[in-house]
Amino acid sequence: MTEVRDYSNLIGGELRPAAGGGTLDSIDPSTGRVWARVPRSTAEDAEAAVAAARAAFPKWSNLPAAARAHYLRKVAGVFAKHAQELAELETRDNGRTINETAKRDLPGMTYLWNNAAAECASAVEGRSVDFGATSLGVTRREPYGVTLGIIPWNSPISTLSAKAAFALAAGNTVIIKPAEQATVSSLRVAELLKDVLPPGALNVVSGLGEEVGDPLVRHRGVNKISLTGSVDTARIITRASADSLKPLALELGGKSPNIVFADADLDKAAVGVTTQAIFTANAGQICYGGSRVLIQRPVYDEMLHRMKEIAAGIKLGDPSSPETTMGPIVSRAQYERVTSYLEIGAKEGAELVFGGRFGAEVVADPTLTEGYWVEPTLFATTDNSLRICQEEIFGPVAVVLPFDTEEEAVTLANDSVYGLAAGVWTRDLGTAQRMFRNLETGTVWVNTFRKVMFPLEGVKDSGYGHDSVLAYTREKAGLFEF
CATH class of the missing domain: 3.40.309.10 (Aldehyde Dehydrogenase; Chain A, domain 2)
Known part of the structure; x- marks a missing residue:
């Protein structure tokens, strides 16, 4: 009988079970059998993840762009080194064939993280406007703060990478909430990156949407949400986040x-x-x-x-x-x-x-x-x-x-x-x-x-917004007079 392995959340640079000890079975869709267990996190875990991400934000956001790029290139190296293992986990996790995960998905992730590293500088660029000899208008791009990426079960590693890499490149800290149907590959990525990124820069928390996803969405310590998922989920998130008016990026369904x-x-x-x-x-x-x-x-x-x-x-x-x-x-x-x-x-x-x-x-x-x-x-x-x-x-x-x-x-x-x-x-x-x-x-x-x-952005019920470095920044304007 194949051993059923337990996986952990990554919160504040530590691998942790769910605070309440709950777990969810991960089912191999090709056999219908349990092959792993993942944390069934709750509001307590959501609170801990937000606290860790907020604590890490000042130091991470104040790093020079070149320093953030260095970290992201190290992440790209991890993906390259562990590509076969991650491809096999993704295949077991959601049934996507090994030819697709090993030959298409994982090589693409190495490129994506390196590309995000190359774009770190664009996150700190600004504009200037000359208003005369004594007045100067300037803009600067700033990270939002803590971003939440809610990812789907059909391509967890790809969407985790898109939401984490670009947000980190822009100076944000990140929380990823994987889909409960296919969580293992995301948690393994978290394990591999535990000692690569500063503690709290990236956090991965698994569980059910109503038990941990909703507290994360509603939390005022989360400053932006990016969802790849269904229209129904997007409507739930839009309503839940309305009190704190968070900016949203929604990449939803299609009938192409x-x-x-x-x-x-x-x-x-x-x-x-x-x-x-x-x-x-x-x-x-x-x-x-x-x-x-x-x-x-x-x-x-x-x-x-x-x-x-x-x-x-x-x-x-x-x-x-x-x-x-x-x-x-x-x-x-x-x-x-x-x-x-x-x-x-x-x-x-x-x-x-x-x-x-x-x-x-x-x-x-x-x-x-x-x-x-x-x-x-x-x-x-x-x-x-x-x-x-x-x-x-x-x-x-x-x-x-x-x-x-x-x-x-x-x-x-x-x-x-x-x-x-x-x-x-x-x-x-x-x-x-x-x-x-x-x-x-x-x-x-x-x-x-x-x-x-990129950007992969829809219209109508397919959503709005996308994942890119600039999309994870906002523009601040200033006017200087002397």
């Missing part, structure tokens, strides 16, 4: 359109709308996943054929195996949500083009039959008002819709409460430029998909 024009390179487009966008290594559990595929009618049948062929070649199985191309759904609750939409799509009258199976029947390995498996699924419809077209499913489920004209494509694409990202596949530069201008999204990829850019 992926639009294929008749002149597109269909080989590239077929991959771009399937394994690159929605039938991903983490089973489509991605905020900007291309879950609505819009195809121009002259190539509709051909594209559908190509998409089915690609979907049929996807291999579900042990996410730690390099042979596996799609992992499980992260938790039983999310699994039940995703599978419910398979029934909803059928009831709404959408055509099931491919897939639709789930559970033990889609994995061959008998040790994985209790895992949370959903095979890649394609629906087709002409009605964009269906729930499967409008609601975020957050799983390997895509809906294909035909269109005739560019104007119709824009109308269909924008007919959503979300506006996080979109993909466009065309050889025509004019079409690409018009789509870039007219699509109501924060990011538009042309002839590619899911290559992360």
